[in-house]
Amino acid sequence: MENKKNPFSFQLDVSDFLPADDSEKESMVVMRESVSFWKDGFRRLRKNRLAMASLVVIIIIMIFAFIVPAFYPYSYEQQIRGSENLGIMKYSDAEMERIKTGEKVFPHFLGTDSLGRDLMIRVMVGSKISLLVGIIASAIILVIGSAYGSIAGYFGGKVDMIMMRAVDIIYTVPDILVIILLSVTLKYPLKELADTVKGFAWINTVGIGLISIFIVFSLLYWVGMARIVRSQVLMLKEQEYIVAAKALGASDSRIIRKHLLTNSIGTLIVTTTLQIPSSIFTESFLSFLGLGVSAPMPSLGSLASQAIGGISSYPHRLLAPAIVISLIILSFNLLGDGLRDAFDPKLKN
Amino acid sequence: MKKPLLDIKNLRLSFFTPAGEVKALNDVSISMQEGDVLGIVGESGSGKSVTASSIMGLIAHPGKITGGTIDFNGHRINEMTEKEMRKIRGKEVSMIFQDPMTSLNPVYTIGNQIQEVINLHTDLNKKMAYERSVELLELVGINEPEKRLKQYPHELSGGMRQRVMIAIALACEPKLLIADEPTTALDVTIQAQILELMMELKNKVNMSIIMITHDLGIVANMCNRIVVMYAGKVVEEGTADEIFYNPRHEYTKGLLRSIPKIDSERHEKLIPIDGTPVDMLNPPAGCPFAPRCGKCMKICLKEMPVYTQLSDTHKSACWLMQKEAFEQERRAVK
Amino acid sequence: MSAYIIKRVISAIVTLFLVATLTFFLMYLVPGGPFLSEKAPSQQTLKALEEKYGLDKPIGIQYLNYMKRLIRGDLGTSLKMRGQEVNDIIKTRFPVSAKIGLLAVVIAIFVGIPMGSVAALNRGKWFDRLIMFLSTMGIAIPGFVVATVLMFFFGVRLHILPTFGLTSPLHYILPVAALAFYPTAYISRLMRSSMLDVLGQDYMRTARAKGLSQFKSLFKHALRNAVLPVVTYLGPMLANILTGSFVVEKIFTIPGLGSQFVGSITDRDYPLIMGTTIFLAFLLITMNVIVDIAYKIIDPRIKLK
Numbered sequence: 012m013e014n015k016k017n018p019f020s021f022q023l024d025v026s027d028f029l030p031a032d033d034s035e036k037e038s039m040v041v042m043r044e045s046v047s048f049w050k051d052g053f054r055r056l057r058k059n060r061l062a063m064a065s066l067v068v069i070i071i072i073m074i075f076a077f078i079v080p081a082f083y084p085y086s087y088e089q090q091i092r093g094s095e096n097l098g099i100m101k102y103s104d105a106e107m108e109r110i111k112t113g114e115k116v117f118p119h120f121l122g123t124d125s126l127g128r129d130l131m132i133r134v135m136v137g138s139k140i141s142l143l144v145g146i147i148a149s150a151i152i153l154v155i156g157s158a159y160g161s162i163a164g165y166f167g168g169k170v171d172m173i174m175m176r177a178v179d180i181i182y183t184v185p186d187i188l189v190i191i192l193l194s195v196t197l198k199y200p201l202k203e204l205a206d207t208v209k210g211f212a213w214i215n216t217v218g219i220g221l222i223s224i225f226i227v228f229s230l231l232y233w234v235g236m237a238r239i240v241r242s243q244v245l246m247l248k249e250q251e252y253i254v255a256a257k258a259l260g261a262s263d264s265r266i267i268r269k270h271l272l273t274n275s276i277g278t279l280i281v282t283t284t285l286q287i288p289s290s291i292f293t294e295s296f297l298s299f300l301g302l303g304v305s306a307p308m309p310s311l312g313s314l315a316s317q318a319i320g321g322i323s324s325y326p327h328r329l330l331a332p333a334i335v336i337s338l339i340i341l342s343f344n345l346l347g348d349g350l351r352d353a354f355d356p357k358l359k360n
Numbered sequence: 361m362k363k364p365l366l367d368i369k370n371l372r373l374s375f376f377t378p379a380g381e382v383k384a385l386n387d388v389s390i391s392m393q394e395g396d397v398l399g400i401v402g403e404s405g406s407g408k409s410v411t412a413s414s415i416m417g418l419i420a421h422p423g424k425i426t427g428g429t430i431d432f433n434g435h436r437i438n439e440m441t442e443k444e445m446r447k448i449r450g451k452e453v454s455m456i457f458q459d460p461m462t463s464l465n466p467v468y469t470i471g472n473q474i475q476e477v478i479n480l481h482t483d484l485n486k487k488m489a490y491e492r493s494v495e496l497l498e499l500v501g502i503n504e505p506e507k508r509l510k511q512y513p514h515e516l517s518g519g520m521r522q523r524v525m526i527a528i529a530l531a532c533e534p535k536l537l538i539a540d541e542p543t544t545a546l547d548v549t550i551q552a553q554i555l556e557l558m559m560e561l562k563n564k565v566n567m568s569i570i571m572i573t574h575d576l577g578i579v580a581n582m583c584n585r586i587v588v589m590y591a592g593k594v595v596e597e598g599t600a601d602e603i604f605y606n607p608r609h610e611y612t613k614g615l616l617r618s619i620p621k622i623d624s625e626r627h628e629k630l631i632p633i634d635g636t637p638v639d640m641l642n643p644p645a646g647c648p649f650a651p652r653c654g655k656c657m658k659i660c661l662k663e664m665p666v667y668t669q670l671s672d673t674h675k676s677a678c679w680l681m682q683k684e685a686f687e688q689e690r691r692a693v694k
Numbered sequence: 695m696s697a698y699i700i701k702r703v704i705s706a707i708v709t710l711f712l713v714a715t716l717t718f719f720l721m722y723l724v725p726g727g728p729f730l731s732e733k734a735p736s737q738q739t740l741k742a743l744e745e746k747y748g749l750d751k752p753i754g755i756q757y758l759n760y761m762k763r764l765i766r767g768d769l770g771t772s773l774k775m776r777g778q779e780v781n782d783i784i785k786t787r788f789p790v791s792a793k794i795g796l797l798a799v800v801i802a803i804f805v806g807i808p809m810g811s812v813a814a815l816n817r818g819k820w821f822d823r824l825i826m827f828l829s830t831m832g833i834a835i836p837g838f839v840v841a842t843v844l845m846f847f848f849g850v851r852l853h854i855l856p857t858f859g860l861t862s863p864l865h866y867i868l869p870v871a872a873l874a875f876y877p878t879a880y881i882s883r884l885m886r887s888s889m890l891d892v893l894g895q896d897y898m899r900t901a902r903a904k905g906l907s908q909f910k911s912l913f914k915h916a917l918r919n920a921v922l923p924v925v926t927y928l929g930p931m932l933a934n935i936l937t938g939s940f941v942v943e944k945i946f947t948i949p950g951l952g953s954q955f956v957g958s959i960t961d962r963d964y965p966l967i968m969g970t971t972i973f974l975a976f977l978l979i980t981m982n983v984i985v986d987i988a989y990k991i992i993d994p995r996i997k998l999k
Contacts, residue, residue: 418902
């Protein structure tokens, strides 16, 4: 018998008609490995070049905001006499003198402002403020919103109805107006509190403007998160394992914590990441208007606002904070989008 | 032999995706006569819906016909322009889809959506079109048709919506109705009603039907001819009797075995077909069903099986048929 | 349907009431109260203020008087602007802001919707990528950055557009562009994702199966459905335009209500701050109610019998 088959011949090779064994069959089957939710998600995230680039940008900015200022020779409120209104990389006459004597004077990468303060350090500290506000505010929103939302969602019924009614009302309140109002008025009682009551002296150091912002966020901005968490909880409530856990005698709060929140973590991470740029935006907006952190503490918003006057002669005073704040917000947005694409199971295909 | 209403010959169709070429249809030949009720059976990914869409000329990008011809009612579908196709769609061939919940546009009334197809293909004026709509709703068994015409899709039940879809499909008296899993999304009792309606209408308006489904139960009742598809190929074709009482492909046999029987013993297990469906990006060289086939032979893994004609109307693509034929010959020679 | 309208209106009134109350009590946190500036006023002024606002009476009575005045529509008298009535100030300055705001809304809608739709239709191709890129930028970059950068490039560097005031049609270009930036970007993205969603729906297949052309099925079936989520955005968009106006008017020195408001904050002109806040809150809440009701009317799925 010929082993080579002639395609035009009707002669069939009998051995071909022997049953095929399992190993031969398996080689024809392409197996897809199943991965865990987290591993799969991170893999998808890593593939997303835009999100990865954003992450890198964020890390770089964080280094500039948190680490570099500690080693920087200038501080943000330090006014150097004679060095007012210096352009990029320029030195004042006094500084030139010092250089001539062999002293090393650290350059003003972005020049100085009208009070002789080095702009570079101010931009870096401003970034720190923005990032801090963004992260802390989002953390506050996460905690309050999750707690509120999961309680409302888990208990349902009257509790849920009342809680969500309150949310509806808060939602319809025009937040910008209230935030402005609160920022304007909270300064006074806060200052009094800081000056009179012993334990609250730290308010002065942190800055009344900042505290007002955090208070405002805690009062208003958690409602969106509460709604999202509540809907997650409602969805998960329907799942089988709640029934199973109850059958095993777990208490109500344990059920809430263990089963429901663990599964919603993906959504929470995405929402929180996207909340950060929103908080940063609000802070810079308020600072731009003159509310928010008080002088001499710089904020990217207030730096931009101060730069408008000298925009024709010193455009970099505007462009530097503008570019930085845009980069921060953009990067967090892209990272958040990337996280959502990576971890949202609905989009998996 | 009369000229067939529909004649698909050696159709090949691929989707050119970023991940590669997905060969959705691999040398498919199907033909039907006027008056046939043809059932196309197969699992998801077998190519049955793609076949239907290609008859309608509605293959979405990045899909392309890479070989073969489709002849329908005197038209060579694969060579027609989009403009020419639009004249046929809804008029000579109609299609109804699986999910009536989402097949109707939620923001327009039922009347609007029925009249849309009437206005597209006929010259009827507003009044006549309206009367025709009422007529159609009555035809498909919807009571209070005038009231329904003013309602929106979400106000109707699933069964009623599917009836409306049928009414739309029938509005211009097509020669062929393609039904792509029309009852999968409906309750079992409604399912029966819809299928009954379809058979009634078939006789009333003299229409042919292609019934696409994965449910052999439906096919048993309605169809006079059945095509079984797997991984973009027709693996077996025959009359309903032939397929049900004399299946000659392991896949067909597997499908029949896996239907839960109402009179089976309680301890009898359901017999599913082992294995997973084929990866259409990298289809294997031999018979696509080989890895899951209990009677797989070495040749099945190497070469695509040829069709063995088992009777005038019955054929199967399986090397076992060839083996039998070969053995018969040997015995005859001896 | 009418039950919903009533419910919504009542809810709006409750919110407005809350905002007014909040405004009142917050203002009293300011030392010396909102009707006295940091410097002690003259005896005459003090007496007039006391008469008008009953500053010596307990806070509960003051609150009631305040609410009574509000219901009459009296928003008080400005502290810093030589006794001008807040109502008059608003009457003069609001139309200016309204003009710019309206133009921005029109641009956002008539540019955003087509851009988003075309992007969805050309998914993955260069146009889509461009729109996605631009709109992502537009959403991320803060309004004050957009406005100042526009002012810098077109006003200062290139010197082709005016940046101060509103004395000619040309003066409108930069402020309106700055204001429209964010909403246009947002609507583009919203429209794109909505359109993509709609394009994948079964009823689009049905439309084609009937014999409708691509074009017709897009216009009649797709657009009508895809636009719905954009309608829900109208409310938030208005709030965004409002906040945007604070920044844009300040930067381009436009005599509108926004810059007035910002100025009153820096000046600590409390009656003006309060009055403007209440007016703006009223505006926003009312517009939101109208949009909500309009949406319910447009979407037949939500039609309540």
